Amino acid sequence: MKKGHEVLNVDGIDIEVSNRARLIFPDDGITKGDLIGYYERIAETILPYLRDRLLTMVRYPSGIGEEGFFQKDVDGRVPEWVGRAEVEKERGRITHVVCNSKSTLVYLANLACISMHVTLSRTDRLHNPDQLIFDLDPPEGIEGKGFAPVRKAAQRLRAFLSGLGLESFPKTTGSSGLHVMTPLDRGADFDAVRAFARSVARRLAEIYPDGLTVEQRREKRAGRVYVDVLRNAYGQTAVSAYSVRARPGAPVSCPLYWEELDNRRLDSRKYNLRNVFRRLADTGDAWECAKDKAFSIKEAQSRLKEILEEKGTG
DSSP: OOTTEEEEEETTEEEEEEOTTSEEEGGGTEEHHHHHHHHHHHHHHHHHHHTTSOEEEEEOTTOTTSOOEEEOOOTTTSOTTSOEEEEEETTEEEEEEOOOSHHHHHHHHHTTEEEEEEESSOGGGTTSOSEEEEEEEOOTTOTTSOOHHHHHHHHHHHHHHHHTTOOOEEEEOSSSSEEEEEEBOSOSOHHHHHHHHHHHHHHHHHHOTTTEEOOOSGGGSTTOEEEEOTTSSTTOEEEOTTOBOSSTTOBBOOBOOGGGGGOTTOOTTSSBTTTHHHHHHHHOOTTGGGTTOOBOHHHHHHHHHHHHHHHHHO
16 A cells, blocks of 8 residues: 555445545645545435436545646546446547445545536436526625625525425525525426526516526626526536535535525535534534425426416516
8 A cells, every 4th residue: 555545444345545634725724634534424414415416526636726627537447336327428428426325425535526516317317307406696796795695586586486386495505606406306308497497597587687687798797696597407517415615614515494595694605514514413404305305397387488478468
């Protein structure tokens, strides 16, 4: 075994771990060993959000002070016991990790995989998402100046979706904004789900033109929250709940209860690698109640069509 390496046994699997003392978040004193320890400890909570989904790794082998990279294809590069799935892409086939076990999770952390991004569909039905995600991106320059526009946007979106018969669930991204997720019954494909999401976003922007926009170009957003639906497509990903982000302080993408959006001190980086376990001990997993829910996009489409037709004749 190389100097600085050690073997960690996780659920009967021996994993060779290297350079645990390397600083991954140098300004915070957080090492690769801390990152590995976090994912080992959070495994029971995070694995349901990773299970059976194609995973894209965001790796920073030298820490976040240096340039990192995204890695999707792991063909021939990981041990046989690591879960994987081969899928078709435009230019051939690609092999993704599928993280269904604590041992795989620890193995990825040892690769300095800080963030875990996953598809909105599962491997058994890749073209039929079981999640609909709206990504609420704050206006330019909002960091450190309050999170109120994003909180308000999420609450408005929740109310609109509720009117369509859809429950929704918020989480911090650990970066700058919020995700609002609705679990789906997989009765529709990505094209239908994305078209629906786009119609919802456009209607919201029409109702609240001073606060919300669907304008992709930043210079045209004029201080409004961007309602992004682009993740709702085959092959696209979103950061997993409880994934760490490659930002100062090691923030974590954390599921929230809706009442938490009334808290003026809430921001997207409130929870991190060091404090999220205290939160879980106090409140549990805020998305636990979402796991057994699945809504039909077709029924919501019908209700949305009625709303848009009423608008056209009003």
